[in-house]
Amino acid sequence: MFPIVTAMGSLPVESYEDAKALVASGCPQAPHCPQLPRIFREDLLLEQGIAPWERAGLIQRRPDGRPIVDRSASGFAEALARFSRICGVGECGVDEPIEWYSNDESLFADQSPTYLRFRQELLERAWPGKPNWVKAQLAGPLTIARYVTDERGAALLDDPELRELVVASAALQAAWLASDLRRLPWPVMIFIDEPGLTGMGGIKEAGNTGAEEDLSTAPDDDFISRAVGAMAQAIGQTGALAGLHCCGEADWSPILGSGVHIASFDACRHFEGMLRQAEAVERFLSRGGLLAWGIVPTEPEALAAATAEGILGQLGEQMAALASRGVSGEALRRQMIVTPACGYGLRTVAEAEKAYNLLGQLAAWAGKTGGRGIRL
Known part of the structure; x- marks a missing residue:
């Protein structure tokens, strides 16, 4: 069954058929x-995450199209109270909050x-x-809360009421998506995309958010664990696996202990961050967690030089480094997913084509060897 070879989501092509061909080949x-x-x-990351908020009337648009939560807008207080009830924050105002999210117009159908x-x-x-797995992805609450601002420019993360509502809404959104795909005959993975975890100080755009805000507010470990845990629980209750993807430097300790099933990291540029958490990685694997190694480069220079053989060599070296710090080599091989470091939405079509060609070669290797070719 393992290793699984999949990818993140965003692509630079301009037709669904071209995207389908890339995904099917890689x-x-x-x-x-x-x-x-x-x-x-x-299909921008933030737009997915705020779709329920916009449907609830809580999003205003700046002239440049940027979304904000404007407390001064007419009817905001009433809309906020109603949305809070729908999301189950406070007294629930509908029989099943998920029903509100199940309307295709509210989420991924018209929205994507x-x-x-x-x-x-x-x-x-x-x-x-002949698929064996199906994967989808959506914006995580930490990224929404850090990149979406109010009318004053303050991140929603700064407001205790709004950040809790972000978590509740994102969890319902994830549950809808996972439930929808669970109608398929294959097991499902839902990745929570969290570029907002990158760094703890002011950074610029990470991943495909469609925003360039200064992320100076850092969530503490407790909020990170609670937010990710809520997402993992919502997805897990449907029978799907919950993954968390961060393509930047992050502290993985609260993530690995949050209850998430898959930890998806940039192994090309940020493996050291995972290596520093070797003990947490061992505990994560011992309870059945999966590591998704973002080992296919997204950076143009590294991608241009990459070969399938080189990628497998780098993967083996990194797994050996973890094993040298007490992580089970058998578990590393058995509980492995192989992916690119991030999406290719900001790259060229030629770069995406090369990456998916490499993925296809890695998928063929995985099918033949089951990962046994990696020596630790």
Whole structure:
């Protein structure tokens, strides 16, 4: 069953058919839902995350299209109270909050045409090849709370009421997505995309958020664990696996102990951060967690020089380094997913094509060896 080879989501192509061809060739056993941010604003990471907020009337748009939560807007207090009830923060105002999210118009159907087609082709067995897994991804609450601001420019993370509502809404959104894909005959992975975990000081755009805000507010470990744990629980209750993806430097200790099933990290540039958490990695693997190694580069220079053989060599060296610090080598081999370091939405089509060609070679290797070719 392992290793699984899949990818993140965003692609630079400008048609669903081109995206489908890339995913089918690079991730034949574990296709992921493609996202096309160059042609669909709705496929930008933040736009997915705020879709329920916008439906609830809590989002205003700046002239440049940037979304904000404007407390001074007419009817804001009433809309906030209603949305809080829907999300179960306080007294629940509907029988089942998930029903509000199950309306296709509120989420991924009108909001993401690529998701509609991906889901339908899988349901109709029209997707190429023979999948063993299906993966989708959505914005995590930490990233939404750090990148989306109020009318004064303050991150939602700074407001205790709003940040709790972000977590509750994101968890319901994840539960809807996981439940929707669980209609398929294959096991499902839902990755929570959290570029907002990158760094703890002021950084600029990380990943495909569509924002360039200064992330000077750092969430503490307790909030990180609670937020990720809420997402993992919501996804896990559907029978799907919950993954957390961060493509930057992050403290993985609160993540590995949060209850998430998959830890997806940039092994090309930030392996040292995971190595520093070797004891936490061992505990994570011992309870059945999976490591998703972002070992296919997204940086242009590294990608241009990359080969499948070189990637496998680097992967073996990193696994050996973890094993030397007490992490079970057998568990590392058995509980492994191979991915790119991040998405390719900000890269060229040629770079994406090369990356997915490498993924296809790695998928063929995984199918033949089951990961046994890596020596520790």
